[in-house]
Amino acid sequence: MSEKVLEVRNLVTKFNTDRGAVTAVNGVSFDVYKGKTIGIVGESGSGKSVTALSIMKLIPTPPGEITDGKILFKGQDLATYSDSQMRRIRGNKISMIFQEPMTSLNPVYTVGNQIEEVIKLHQAHGLSKKDIKDKAVEMLRLVGIPSPEKRVNEYPHQLSGGMRQRVMIGMALACEPDILIADEPTTALDVTIQAQILDLMKKLQDELGMGIILITHDLGVIAETAHEVVVMYCGKIVESATVKTLFNNPQHPYTKGLLESIPSFDSTKSGEKGRLTTIEGMVPSLFNLPKGCNFQDRCFNVKDDCRGIKGPPQLEKIEANHAVSCFYPVGKESSI
Amino acid sequence: MFESTLEKPKSLWLDAFGRLAKDKVALLSLLIIVAYFIAAILAALGILGGTWEQEVGPSYHPPSREFWFGTDIFGRDVLQKVFQGIKVAVSVGFVSAMISIPIGIFLGALAGYFGGIIDEIIVWFYTTVSSIPRIMLLMGISLIMGKGLFAVYWALGLTTWVTLCRLIRGEVIKHKEREYVQAAGAIGGGHLRKLFRHILPNVMHIVIIQFSLQFQLAIKSEVILSYLGIGVQGMPSWGTMIDDAKLELARGVWWQLAGATLFMFGIVLAFNILGDALRDALDPKLKGK
Numbered sequence: 001m002s003e004k005v006l007e008v009r010n011l012v013t014k015f016n017t018d019r020g021a022v023t024a025v026n027g028v029s030f031d032v033y034k035g036k037t038i039g040i041v042g043e044s045g046s047g048k049s050v051t052a053l054s055i056m057k058l059i060p061t062p063p064g065e066i067t068d069g070k071i072l073f074k075g076q077d078l079a080t081y082s083d084s085q086m087r088r089i090r091g092n093k094i095s096m097i098f099q100e101p102m103t104s105l106n107p108v109y110t111v112g113n114q115i116e117e118v119i120k121l122h123q124a125h126g127l128s129k130k131d132i133k134d135k136a137v138e139m140l141r142l143v144g145i146p147s148p149e150k151r152v153n154e155y156p157h158q159l160s161g162g163m164r165q166r167v168m169i170g171m172a173l174a175c176e177p178d179i180l181i182a183d184e185p186t187t188a189l190d191v192t193i194q195a196q197i198l199d200l201m202k203k204l205q206d207e208l209g210m211g212i213i214l215i216t217h218d219l220g221v222i223a224e225t226a227h228e229v230v231v232m233y234c235g236k237i238v239e240s241a242t243v244k245t246l247f248n249n250p251q252h253p254y255t256k257g258l259l260e261s262i263p264s265f266d267s268t269k270s271g272e273k274g275r276l277t278t279i280e281g282m283v284p285s286l287f288n289l290p291k292g293c294n295f296q297d298r299c300f301n302v303k304d305d306c307r308g309i310k311g312p313p314q315l316e317k318i319e320a321n322h323a324v325s326c327f328y329p330v331g332k333e334s335s336i
Numbered sequence: 337m338f339e340s341t342l343e344k345p346k347s348l349w350l351d352a353f354g355r356l357a358k359d360k361v362a363l364l365s366l367l368i369i370v371a372y373f374i375a376a377i378l379a380a381l382g383i384l385g386g387t388w389e390q391e392v393g394p395s396y397h398p399p400s401r402e403f404w405f406g407t408d409i410f411g412r413d414v415l416q417k418v419f420q421g422i423k424v425a426v427s428v429g430f431v432s433a434m435i436s437i438p439i440g441i442f443l444g445a446l447a448g449y450f451g452g453i454i455d456e457i458i459v460w461f462y463t464t465v466s467s468i469p470r471i472m473l474l475m476g477i478s479l480i481m482g483k484g485l486f487a488v489y490w491a492l493g494l495t496t497w498v499t500l501c502r503l504i505r506g507e508v509i510k511h512k513e514r515e516y517v518q519a520a521g522a523i524g525g526g527h528l529r530k531l532f533r534h535i536l537p538n539v540m541h542i543v544i545i546q547f548s549l550q551f552q553l554a555i556k557s558e559v560i561l562s563y564l565g566i567g568v569q570g571m572p573s574w575g576t577m578i579d580d581a582k583l584e585l586a587r588g589v590w591w592q593l594a595g596a597t598l599f600m601f602g603i604v605l606a607f608n609i610l611g612d613a614l615r616d617a618l619d620p621k622l623k624g625k
Contacts, residue, residue, distance in 0.1 A: 058521050091523030103515040108537040118523045
């Protein structure tokens with residue numbers, strides 16, 4: 001196994017709102033390895049993005065607050081870092097790319113300017129202005145932008161969405177970080193561009209060896225790029241496994257439901273009359289979570305114990321690289 | 337094939353100027369304003385209107401080829417006095433804007449960005465200032481600071497920042513939630529960098545527009561203050577000339593009033609048109625209209 005660069009342990013992030021405190025991330029733990037990609041999947045509001053922002057410590061405080069847990073980056077606990085210490089980490093050791101390439105670049109500066117800014121912030125010592133500019137051009141070339149010498153002087157509005165996302169990736173990787181957090185990097189792009197961006201990220205990972213945290217709600221993207229997967233629901237991890245295991249042998253009813261609701265070209269696979277399988281019901285409000293398992297009201301396999309007698313299920317290992325938080329994992333039953 | 341996208345990129349300001357230049361009336365206004373500025377500099381150097389104190393003709397000589405706007409009670413050339421008035425007006429507009437704009441930007445940006453208690457204090461402060469009738473506040477400050485040009489600068493500078501402050505605050509609130517600001521944080525930028533390097537350049541168009549509107553407001557206010565006798569002392573300004581004219585009009589001497597108001601009309605109108613055109617050229621929401 002390669003070197004472990006980030007270890008998130010029992011992370012809890014709360015938001016204090018007028019209606020009371022909300023626990024957006026509740027006891028999340030996972031590891032990021034050098035050169036590997038960990039995917040975080042879940043629906044809107046499951047706490048994926050808040051997890052990412054918590055690692056960067058970019059949660060607006062107040063109302064947000066990391067109340068518990070450790071974020072160990074190469075053995076150092078980022079949770080205890082001050083803001084100025086964190087600023088030296090952000091963009092330098094841990095970078096992030098965002099969902100909306102259209103709005104993530106500052107419209108009044110050229111793309112070259114914005115890449116140069118990252119370098120100036122973190123690695124400017126001993127570099128002349130020309131060196132920095134050359135490095136920006138180099139980054140643009142690395143992320144596959146044609147004629148980077150010209151593009152470096154262009155403004156974001158002159159670039160297409162895919163190009164801007166490439167620029168964002170270039171900015172994020174300018175200081176060769178150990179970890180890249182990609183928060184739904186392809187959601188706002190069309191499908192052909194999505195594939196290009198994912199290929200680019202893979203290629204750069206092979207070259208630079210950073211660990212990637214890929215946040216998405218698209219299981220297709222996960223299948224294609226991630227090595228390990230964490231499935232989140234209502235701020236908790238419900239299942240974590242390697243990609244192969246998760247897709248071949250899902251244990252949590254939620255994961256199973258998600259996989260079944262992927263449209264398939266094979267009509268015999270889907271239910272009656274060729275209708276798409278769905279997960280019934282809605283995500284419960286974080287203000288009003290049920291006792292016991294959070295997924296009880298939508299679960300096809302729910303038992304009386306799930307409704308609070310035993311408390312919420314804990315994430316338990318069932319195999320070496322496979323953990324699930326469910327009292328009645330579906331895989332077991334089907335195997336009997 | 338890609339030629340259109342590879343042409344030399346234009347910055348926002350060049351782009352805006354290009355759009356402004358298409359509007360002929362706005363361009364004319366800009367030229368008029370530049371002419372006023374040049375006249376003001378020449379007047380300050382004593383090249384234009386330097387001889388306004390000299391008796392050059394008979395008292396109350398009506399406009400003629402020699403004296404375009406006639407002469408005043410002491411036989412001084414009204415045109416020369418008008419040029420001195422340009423100097424006063426432009427300097428008042430410029431200096432008071434230079435005082436009020438930094439105050440407005442700074443307080444507005446702080447209030448908008450940090451919010452919370454800072455925002456509440458600043459909002460309380462500017463609502464209090466704006467609740468006092470402007471002319472009373474102007475008179476108050478100029479009387480406290482002692483009459484004269486210097487007092488007029490400060491009186492206007494310290495009372496006209498409220499609108500800009502309010503606009504900047506609103507824009508900063510809008511921009512601080514934008515993703516590019518979050519991205520600036522994600523590359524390791526602190527609060528000051530996010531606010532002053534990333535957000536402020538995005539709201540600068542408001543400052544430019546407000547500058548042109550504030551300029552003419554300051555000119556009008558200076559005229560009012562000087563008319564009331566608490567403005568400029570010991571040198572001609574359009575306000576003091578209009579003040580003189582109120583006694584002269586009964587005797588049919590209209591040219592001093594005409595000279596002062598005509599020149600004031602010119603610059604105020606030009607600034608108003610320019611302000612409108614600047615808004616059209618710089619406001620992204622009105623682009624391509």
